[in-house]
Amino acid sequence: MKQLFNNRVPAARTRPSIRQVTIEYAVLILLGVVIVALAILSPSFFTFGNLVNILSQNAPLVIIAATGTFVIISGNFDLSTGAMYSLAGVLAASISMAFDTVWPALLAAPVIGILLGTFNGLVITRLRVHSFLATLASSMIFTTIAVLITGGSLITVTTEGFSALGRERIGGIFISVFVMIAVVAALWFVLRRSVFGRHVFAVGGNPEAAEMSGVRVIRVRVAVMALSGLAAGIAGAIGVSRIASGQPLAGTGMELQAIAAVILGGTSIYGGVGAVWRSVAGVFLIALIGNGFDLLSLNPQLKDLVTGFIILAAVGLAAADRVRR
Amino acid sequence: MSNSDADRLPVELSHISKRFGATQALDDVSVTIRPGQVHSIVGENGAGKSTLGKIIAGVYSPDDGDLLIDGDPVRHWNPGTAQTAGIAMIAQELALVPDLTVAENVYLGAERHRLGFLKRGLNERFAALDAEVGFGLNPRALVRDLRIADQQKTEILRSLARNANVIVMDEPTSSLTAHEMGQLETLMRSLSERGCSIIYVSHFLDSVLRVSDTVTVMRDGRHIMTVPAEDVGKRDLVTAMLGRELDQAFPDRTEAPEPGDVPLLKVSNLATDTGVKDMSFEVHRGEIVGLLGLVGSGRSECLRALIGVDAITGGTVEVKGFDRTGAPPHRMISEGVFLVPEDRHKDGLVLERSVRENIALSSLAARATSGIVRTSAEIGTARELADSLEIRPLDIERPVGQFSGGNQQKALLAKALAAKPDLVILDEPTRGVDVGAKRTIYDLISRLAADGYGVLLISSEHEEIMELAHRAYLVAGGRTIDHIEPSESTMENVLFRLFHVASGEEPAA
Numbered sequence: 001m002k003q004l005f006n007n008r009v010p011a012a013r014t015r016p017s018i019r020q021v022t023i024e025y026a027v028l029i030l031l032g033v034v035i036v037a038l039a040i041l042s043p044s045f046f047t048f049g050n051l052v053n054i055l056s057q058n059a060p061l062v063i064i065a066a067t068g069t070f071v072i073i074s075g076n077f078d079l080s081t082g083a084m085y086s087l088a089g090v091l092a093a094s095i096s097m098a099f100d101t102v103w104p105a106l107l108a109a110p111v112i113g114i115l116l117g118t119f120n121g122l123v124i125t126r127l128r129v130h131s132f133l134a135t136l137a138s139s140m141i142f143t144t145i146a147v148l149i150t151g152g153s154l155i156t157v158t159t160e161g162f163s164a165l166g167r168e169r170i171g172g173i174f175i176s177v178f179v180m181i182a183v184v185a186a187l188w189f190v191l192r193r194s195v196f197g198r199h200v201f202a203v204g205g206n207p208e209a210a211e212m213s214g215v216r217v218i219r220v221r222v223a224v225m226a227l228s229g230l231a232a233g234i235a236g237a238i239g240v241s242r243i244a245s246g247q248p249l250a251g252t253g254m255e256l257q258a259i260a261a262v263i264l265g266g267t268s269i270y271g272g273v274g275a276v277w278r279s280v281a282g283v284f285l286i287a288l289i290g291n292g293f294d295l296l297s298l299n300p301q302l303k304d305l306v307t308g309f310i311i312l313a314a315v316g317l318a319a320a321d322r323v324r325r
Numbered sequence: 326m327s328n329s330d331a332d333r334l335p336v337e338l339s340h341i342s343k344r345f346g347a348t349q350a351l352d353d354v355s356v357t358i359r360p361g362q363v364h365s366i367v368g369e370n371g372a373g374k375s376t377l378g379k380i381i382a383g384v385y386s387p388d389d390g391d392l393l394i395d396g397d398p399v400r401h402w403n404p405g406t407a408q409t410a411g412i413a414m415i416a417q418e419l420a421l422v423p424d425l426t427v428a429e430n431v432y433l434g435a436e437r438h439r440l441g442f443l444k445r446g447l448n449e450r451f452a453a454l455d456a457e458v459g460f461g462l463n464p465r466a467l468v469r470d471l472r473i474a475d476q477q478k479t480e481i482l483r484s485l486a487r488n489a490n491v492i493v494m495d496e497p498t499s500s501l502t503a504h505e506m507g508q509l510e511t512l513m514r515s516l517s518e519r520g521c522s523i524i525y526v527s528h529f530l531d532s533v534l535r536v537s538d539t540v541t542v543m544r545d546g547r548h549i550m551t552v553p554a555e556d557v558g559k560r561d562l563v564t565a566m567l568g569r570e571l572d573q574a575f576p577d578r579t580e581a582p583e584p585g586d587v588p589l590l591k592v593s594n595l596a597t598d599t600g601v602k603d604m605s606f607e608v609h610r611g612e613i614v615g616l617l618g619l620v621g622s623g624r625s626e627c628l629r630a631l632i633g634v635d636a637i638t639g640g641t642v643e644v645k646g647f648d649r650t651g652a653p654p655h656r657m658i659s660e661g662v663f664l665v666p667e668d669r670h671k672d673g674l675v676l677e678r679s680v681r682e683n684i685a686l687s688s689l690a691a692r693a694t695s696g697i698v699r700t701s702a703e704i705g706t707a708r709e710l711a712d713s714l715e716i717r718p719l720d721i722e723r724p725v726g727q728f729s730g731g732n733q734q735k736a737l738l739a740k741a742l743a744a745k746p747d748l749v750i751l752d753e754p755t756r757g758v759d760v761g762a763k764r765t766i767y768d769l770i771s772r773l774a775a776d777g778y779g780v781l782l783i784s785s786e787h788e789e790i791m792e793l794a795h796r797a798y799l800v801a802g803g804r805t806i807d808h809i810e811p812s813e814s815t816m817e818n819v820l821f822r823l824f825h826v827a828s829g830e831e832p833a834a
Contacts, residue, residue: 195697195698206672209666209672212654212666216653268677273677
């Protein structure tokens with residue numbers, strides 16, 4: 001037994017293969033290629049105005065996709081982020097109009113998001129409904145509530161200063177971009193360094209093992225869904241502020257764009273693998289493809305075709321790697 | 326049934342070898358199955374008898390040697406080609422579709438149809454088949470509603486429906502009552518009279534001796550003997566199954582602790598709906614306690630229930646004198662009880678994540694400041710544990726799924742220790758682990774006891790418990806039937822009693 005603790009061996013560090021590195025950074029490499037291509041092809045791409053616009057336009061989606069990384073790593077899906085985005089925005093708009101306030105109304109949106117997300121989480125864990133189905137159903141419910149609140153049209157917000165969050169700039173950069181950067185940084189830190197982040201990976205990778213290791217799997221699942229709601233609420237506040245009107249269908253389709261970006265970033269839908277920054281890169285890759293079509297005056301109808309093939313290629317590459325192991 | 330040519334041997338295994346990782350499951354085994362015979366294969370847990378059955382049925386392919394079917398060596402042997410050749414397997418884990426009816430399952434993949442539309446008469450077809458064997462199953466019942474024994478009968482009917490002339494039965498009796506076992510034996514006899522060969526893999530020696538024409542004894546993946554069943558008795562079989570030299574060195578048994586204090590763990594009359602009926606045992610500090618039992622005796626199920634993964638339907642679990650019945654896993658861990666599960670991949674490890682993260686998973690809270698993991702502390706602990714358990718290669722950042730079985734097991738043990746438990750429960754800690762790693766694990770178990778931990782050990786390699794444990798409980802049919810001191814008992818004695826009880830002869834002591 002003495003030998004048990006004393007024959008030390010220097011720590012080995014196996015280098016990841018070039019292939020693995022390529023896969024891990026595929027989304028960044030593609031993003032780089034698209035940026036370089038656009039910079040060469042279009043003189044108006046590398047202008048301050050264009051870049052700031054791309055950042056600000058995509059701020060809500062980045063926030064949702066970055067959080068969607070957590071959801072997918074934990075082995076869940078959230079198909080209700082678009083609906084939560086709309087509902088939170090509509091409620092913020094009506095609160096602002098009813099009470100003639102700005103910031104309380106905008107801050108209400110994230111709170112509402114947390115409530116909606118927690119509802120999703122409880123349905124998934126208590127009723128044991130798969131998240132895909134639970135959030136598909138709840139997205140319909142949330143959308144209908146939003147439609148009922150607005151009476152089917154939209155709520156135009158005339159409150160003074162309501163658009164600041166979406167339209168004001170500090171040093172030429174939109175406030176929403178700062179919010180986006182803060183949220184992404186926080187999420188990155190939480191996923192990489194917090195106990196909660198580690199538990200998210202474990203729950204997605206192997207819930208049984210996590211449970212047996214003392215992780216409270218149900219709590220983690222609820223928390224992840226609540227976080228997703230929070231993100232949709234923050235994004236909703238930015239969105240409603242920018243257009244200064246509450247629209248019940250404003251977020252329709254965002255949930256799928258966010259999932260596409262997360263998947264493009266290489267996060268595994270089987271759970272347990274993923275990173276926030278890669279989802280963010282995924283959003284911008286899709287955004288830049290769109291921007292490229294605009295700048296180069298290409299047929300915009302082909303935009304989704306190109307995006308679709310790129311996602312297929314990314315997912316196929318990851319699947320091929322999984323089979324090899 | 327279709328075996329018209331009586332000279333041809335339906336199945337012949339010639340110098341078959343099979344390896345799983347570091348384990349030599351079969352080593353140069355040659356066995357001949359004759360037409361119309363019930364040929365039993367017996368041996369201890371891990372002797373290779375199931376592997377042998379699975380090779381015949383095409384589930385595994387041999388690494389070496391030839392498999393001859395009807396006299397011809399086969400190539401590309403898989404369950405599909407095996408079925409076409411008239412070989413069916415009834416596995417321990419039943420392969421039925423729960424939402425289809427009995428009749429639909431029996432004819433699944435062999436439906437009669439016209440242009441893809443099912444013909445009527447499925448249930449009539451079934452009735453004819455069922456009348457032949459006399460099971461009396463309701464063809465319209467959903468399989469999900471059946472008892473395990475009836476599900477097994479459904480599987481048997483399925484192989485008969487395909488005109489199988491060789492049927493491999495892998496432990497079919499483990500979930501049957503004595504009456505049902507009798508029915509199955511009658512069926513096996515009547516099948517063999519019709520020219521069908523049965524390969525009967527079983528723990529139940531009485532049943533084996535009643536029904537077999539020929540018995541093959543396996544030990545450590547090797548063929549020991551093949552004899553006519555009428556020439557041997559139960560003792561002969563047990564002796565042949567057992568008679569091995571000790572090929573692993575075990576560390577010296579640590580000194581048994583002083584009795585009398587409050588036990589770390591006290592389980593009383595535990596029952597679950599997963600097969601535990603009445604189990605009672607206790608573990609003290611500094612003590613290694615083993616649960617001895619055959620596969621399917623309810624040992625792992627008992628552990629899952631006591632640490633709070635599965636529901637408890639009766640009895641109590643006390644930790645350090647306090648009632649903790651039904652406490653969830655995170656609670657049991659904070660109480661100092663940690664289970665290292667049997668199935669490393671399913672319950673134990675998050676394969677995609679690094680060794681470091683896996684080791685730290687059980688104890689993150691202890692190494693975090695307001696929710697933020699202190700990476701340096703985490704790396705320190707992980708490296709120290711990985712190093713002391715000799716995890717190779719010593720790269721804690723590598724995904725744990727890329728390590729060998731032995732090293733994965735060490736990572737799992739490291740995770741348990743990182744949680745700083747008082748009681749470590751080890752379920753099959755050396756399964757699929759090479760000899761060198763086994764010794765490391767034995768040393769660790771001894772060391773844990775010497776350091777005052779309590780250890781509850783389950784192993785199908787009974788020798789491990791006999792050599793390491795201070796006390797052991799005999800488990801059969803979900804009950805703890807007796808309590809022994811391994812140092813004063815022999816393997817032969819223990820095995821004889823376990824097999825005896827499994828055959829339902831000896832009432833629970």
